[in-house]
Amino acid sequence: MSRLFEEIDSQASPLGEISLRRRRIPALGDRDIYEVKLGDEFLMSSMFVEAEEALSTLGLAQVQGDRLDVVVGGLGLGYTAVAALKDERIAELLVVEALDTVIGWHRDELVPLGKTLNTDRRNRYVHGSFFDLATAPDTGFDPESPGKKFDAILLDIDHSPTEFLNADNASFYTTENLALMAEQLKPKGVFSMWSQNLPEEGFxxxxxxxxxxxxxxxxxxxxxxQSGESTNSVYVCAKGRTRPQ
Known part of the structure; x- marks a missing residue:
C-alpha cells in the first residue's frame, strides 16, 4: 500500500460501513491527515478542526463558575473534547458517542488525540445515542449518576440543524426535545452546537x-x-434560571 494512503480500520456500524484513513498530501507538508468516512461520505478530517475546537472554546467561555461538568455529543477525531479539557475549570467531561467503533479508535490510540483523552482522568467515554439520552432527563447522560445536571452541553453530530447524519435525528430539533435536553443543564448552563453551514435564521x-x-x-x-476561506458556524445558547414555559 502506498505510504501516502492507509486505511487503518473499517467496520460495519448501524449507520453503515465506517472507516478510518490516514493520508499524506505532499503539497500540504510533512504531516499525517486523518479522515473518517461513513460509506462514501466524508464525515471529518484532521485538516479542518478550527470550528470543532471553537465549539468548546466559545461555549465554555459563556459558562460561569468552577468545577464544571460538561457533556460533548459526538467524539469524532477528538478535537472538541481535547479543546474542552484545556479549560482547567472542568472537573469531568462525558463524551457521548453512538458508535463503539469510534470509541475503540481512541481507546486503542489509533487516532492522534486518543492518548491525550485516555490519560486525562477528567475524561470519560459514554457509549450511547446522544439524542436518546438528551431527551430522557430522568436518566440523562451519565449512566453512573441518573438525572445529573451539567454546566455545558457541546454538540457536534449532524452536519447542520437541517442536514442530518441519520434521518431519525431530525426529531431532536423541536422546542419540546430541546427543552428536555435543557432540563439537564444547571441554571444558566450553556448549550453549544456546531454546523457546517452559515447560521440559519429558522434554527x-x-x-x-x-x-x-x-x-x-x-x-x-x-x-x-479551494485556495480560499471556508466557513462553519457555532451556536451558543444560555439557559435562564428556570425552564421556559
Whole structure:
C-alpha cells in the first residue's frame, strides 16, 4: 500500500460501513491527515478542526463558575473534547458517542488525540445515542449518576440543524426535545452546537423558544482545496434560571 494512503480500520456500524484513513498530501507538508468516512461520505478530517475546537472554546467561555461538568455529543477525531479539557475549570467531561467503533479508535490510540483523552482522568467515554439520552432527563447522560445536571452541553453530530447524519435525528430539533435536553443543564448552563453551514435564521428562532440568549458565530478557516476561506458556524445558547414555559 502506498505510504501516502492507509486505511487503518473499517467496520460495519448501524449507520453503515465506517472507516478510518490516514493520508499524506505532499503539497500540504510533512504531516499525517486523518479522515473518517461513513460509506462514501466524508464525515471529518484532521485538516479542518478550527470550528470543532471553537465549539468548546466559545461555549465554555459563556459558562460561569468552577468545577464544571460538561457533556460533548459526538467524539469524532477528538478535537472538541481535547479543546474542552484545556479549560482547567472542568472537573469531568462525558463524551457521548453512538458508535463503539469510534470509541475503540481512541481507546486503542489509533487516532492522534486518543492518548491525550485516555490519560486525562477528567475524561470519560459514554457509549450511547446522544439524542436518546438528551431527551430522557430522568436518566440523562451519565449512566453512573441518573438525572445529573451539567454546566455545558457541546454538540457536534449532524452536519447542520437541517442536514442530518441519520434521518431519525431530525426529531431532536423541536422546542419540546430541546427543552428536555435543557432540563439537564444547571441554571444558566450553556448549550453549544456546531454546523457546517452559515447560521440559519429558522434554527436561531427555534433555539430562542428554549434558551434565554442565543448567539451565532461564523468560524472561518483556510481551505487549500479551494485556495480560499471556508466557513462553519457555532451556536451558543444560555439557559435562564428556570425552564421556559
Amino acid at each position: 436561531e428562532s427555534l433555539l430562542k423558544t428554549v434558551f434565554e440568549t442565543v448567539e451565532s458565530h461564523v468560524i472561518s478557516f483556510y481551505n487549500p482545496f
